[in-house]
Amino acid sequence: MKIEEIDAINYKNGKAKNAKEKVVKDETITLTINGTISRSLSAIEDSLKEFAVGYLFNENMVNSMDAIKKINVDGTQIHAEIDDTLLKTNETVLCSDSAGGWRSKIKTVNPVESDFQVNASELISRIEELKDNAEIWQATGGTHVAGIVYDGQFIVKEDVSRHVAVDKVIGAAAKAGFDLSKCYVCYSGRMPADMLIKVVRVGIPILVSNAAPAGSGYDIAEKGNITMVGFVRGDRFNLYTATERINLDK
Structure with missing residues (x-):
């Protein structure tokens, strides 16, 4: 079971009542x-x-x-x-x-060479689809969700850790034989260096999130030629690095 119920007291408008709340089981x-x-x-x-x-x-x-x-x-x-x-x-x-417990201080960042492109409208729709597939999050609010897109295929995984969620989708993509240079990852969570290092190492050219980048993540994205897209919410987003991979006209 990925979800369990625990005892809680719900407090609202000055009144308290006993309740059962769903939580993710880690x-x-x-x-x-x-x-x-x-x-x-x-x-x-x-x-x-x-x-x-x-x-x-x-x-x-x-x-x-x-x-x-x-x-x-x-x-x-x-x-x-x-x-x-x-x-x-x-x-x-x-x-x-x-x-x-440590963040690797990698000595060199090899730029990702990929001419892969994605339409802006697709990024927006995939983030919405990501949320729709986050069943544990919808029930508990206690997970991060990550997805990887390749040639129309979309693999989604959830976990209490954004790192593990991304590990799971990249692992699933590798097992399925996806060409990672023509994939992109979208997920819920900030984008610091430790997350950008993951996609640089495996050669994924685009990372998309509904949350914010960190300065350390921006530095790795620039050095690694990663397209970093953040704050994908509603019909908007911010595009930070390697902007040529996102088609803004569609």
Whole structure:
């Protein structure tokens, strides 16, 4: 079950009453890589294999599905075996996600080379569709939701962590064989450096959010040639970087 009920007292207009409220059920998930590297974080016990794939890609531990030898999920425990070639580089020692407790200070940001374009109207409609698909959020208000779009296909995942939600959709896209250079990610949440680092590492050219960018995120977007779109609300948005990828005439 992803949703559970808890006891609460509702207070409104000076009156209190006992009630049951729906909340998202999160668990402590542990990902162990090659039996030595371990990461524990709070997440929904759902799409954990996709999360593991996305995490491995986003943390620069693998650069292809072939580098992932095996992923086993046993309840809240995930065990992954990978080719450890990239683990020997300095850029995988620290994690870009908040779960790892550190934000990776990557030494170089390789610009994403992609001529992929999206119509402005599509971005607006996808954010609305994202909210419509956020079933746990609608019931509890306790999740972030992320989606990835490729050639008309739209994969949506939810989690208590915006990082995990994005890991899950990128992992699902990698498993499905999407060309990430022709995808875009849309999600609910701010856009600081740790989120931009994820899309730069996997070569996704466009990141879209209904929330605000941070200065650190703007810097990574500029260096990484990422199109960053924020404050997508109603029929408006702000376009910050690599603006040529968004067709504003349609």
